[in-house]
Amino acid sequence: MKHINRFNHRHRGAALCVVMLSVAFFATSCDKSELCREDGPEALTLSSVISPATKGINNGTTFPAGNSMVVSADLGAGTGNAGANYFSGVNFTFSTDHWQPASGSYYWPLAGSLEILAYSSGSASVTPTWTNATNIRLVSSDFTADDVMVGGLTGATSASRTIAFKHALAKVMFTAQASVASTIKIKTITVNAYKGATINGAKSSGSSAVSFTTSSLTNQADISIYNSSYTCTASAASIGSAIVIPAQTPASVTITYTIANNGVDSPVMSVTKSLSTAMSAGSAYTLALNLTLTGLTVTASLSDWSSGGTSSVSI
Numbered sequence: 001m002k003h004i005n006r007f008n009h010r011h012r013g014a015a016l017c018v019v020m021l022s023v024a025f026f027a028t029s030c031d032k033s034e035l036c037r038e039d040g041p042e043a044l045t046l047s048s049v050i051s052p053a054t055k056g057i058n059n060g061t062t063f064p065a066g067n068s069m070v071v072s073a074d075l076g077a078g079t080g081n082a083g084a085n086y087f088s089g090v091n092f093t094f095s096t097d098h099w100q101p102a103s104g105s106y107y108w109p110l111a112g113s114l115e116i117l118a119y120s121s122g123s124a125s126v127t128p129t130w131t132n133a134t135n136i137r138l139v140s141s142d143f144t145a146d147d148v149m150v151g152g153l154t155g156a157t158s159a160s161r162t163i164a165f166k167h168a169l170a171k172v173m174f175t176a177q178a179s180v181a182s183t184i185k186i187k188t189i190t191v192n193a194y195k196g197a198t199i200n201g202a203k204s205s206g207s208s209a210v211s212f213t214t215s216s217l218t219n220q221a222d223i224s225i226y227n228s229s230y231t232c233t234a235s236a237a238s239i240g241s242a243i244v245i246p247a248q249t250p251a252s253v254t255i256t257y258t259i260a261n262n263g264v265d266s267p268v269m270s271v272t273k274s275l276s277t278a279m280s281a282g283s284a285y286t287l288a289l290n291l292t293l294t295g296l297t298v299t300a301s302l303s304d305w306s307s308g309g310t311s312s313v314s315i
Contacts, residue, residue, distance in 0.1 A: 041107035045098040046071065046116075048151065048163045063120075063165060065094040068102070069151075071118040074133040074205075076155060078112025083205070085132045086114060098161075108158045116153040117203050117210070118163055122146030134203055141196040141219050143169060143245050152203035152210045166210055168199050170279035172250075173241040174225055178232030178291040185258045186232065186289070187268055189225040189240055191275075193250035194218060212281040214247035222254075232291055246281040249274075255289070 048063040072088040075081050087106060092099040108114070117133040119126075124146035129137040136150060151165035172191060178184045196219035203210050226240035244250060254272040258265040277285060 041110055042158045043100070044106040044108050044158075045095075045100045046092060046118075046156075046161050046163055047098050048118075048165055063149075064122075067120045067122055068093045069099055069118045069120045069163070070128065071116060072130050072133040072136070073117075073156070074115040075109065076113040076115045079109045079114075080112070082112075088130045088132065089128065092118075113154075113160075114156040115203075115205060116156045116163060117150070117201070118152075118165075119148065119150045119168075119201065120165065121148045124148055134205060136201045138168070138199045138201070139197075139216075143197060143199070144193075144195050144223055144243055147243055148199070150201035150210050150212070152208045154203075154206055154208045164208060166212075167282040168201060168212055168246075169243045170246040170281060171241060171243055171284040172225070172279070173284060173286045174239050174289060175236040175286060176230060176232050176239050176289040176291065177234060177236040179234070180293055181233045182231055183260050183293070184232045184291045185260070185265065186226065186230045186239065186291075187256040187258065188227050188254070190254045191223045191225055191242065191244065191250050192220065192252045192254070193223055193244050194220045194248055195223070195245070197245045197248075199245075212246065214245060214281075217245065217248060220251065236288060244279055246279040246283075249276060249278050251275075253287070257291075259293070 046069075048069065069092045071090050071092050073086040075084045075086050090104070090106065091102040093102045115133045117130075117136055119128065119136055119138060121138070121140075122145075124140055124143055126138045126140040126143070126148065129139075131137075133152075138148065138150075140148075148168045149165040150168050151163040153161070153163045174189050176186055194217040196217070197214050198216040200213045200215070201210050202213075223242050223244065225242050230237075230239050252272050252274050254270060256268050256270045258268055260266070279285065
């Protein structure tokens, strides 16, 4: 048998008016090609869900199999060295029904459990800084490129290995309808917001819950929500969504539109209004556009991705 000792390994590697809502810490193992003894160490693999429910906006509670996750682990209760870092920044990729280290061999402790903190950034380019398995600082010039998620797990063992990921960003969605159907066409919806920031995800020892703080907002730029030609109907329809950095107030939303008269569209018109709702991590914000020939009004609702509507505001 080939013996492998692993304790601490680090991975190197939005004429019309508009009103808007103010919206084995140490183990001897056998070679993978051989059969292990029943009392031998078990290869470390993980499963995952999105809780609460996630271009790349991941909706629902199923973690995308195409996403890798970067994981750090500390030794937990019963290992004899609780609090010590086991490994940090190791890339895990999907295989059949679980996530496993992309390279190298890692094993569950022969006794006790692990404290785990992980993040998944999809196609977003982020720079992580770890404080063992208790804090991850993510820095990016454009977080809006993908749905960044962070998850924690306390008491992790081979029998309890599901990481519950949370959205580190917020989601903004637009719906539209008109009192006179087939008359008003929305051309574009653009939110002016920050794209870059520092996001801290923290997990207290002995808890799986992850909390977020955001700082150092940078790179304010337009984020396109919709760019085509949507003919409004009498029923509300979803026409676009995007992810934005939380703990901020997007500077403004710009909507461009045309009005048909005897079958001929008017020149493209534009209206820009400020938003006054500060976004929160893991929350979805719906901005409902209600268009009439005498004016354009907006209502807004805030709902958590998993628990549904939590408040409703009309203006």
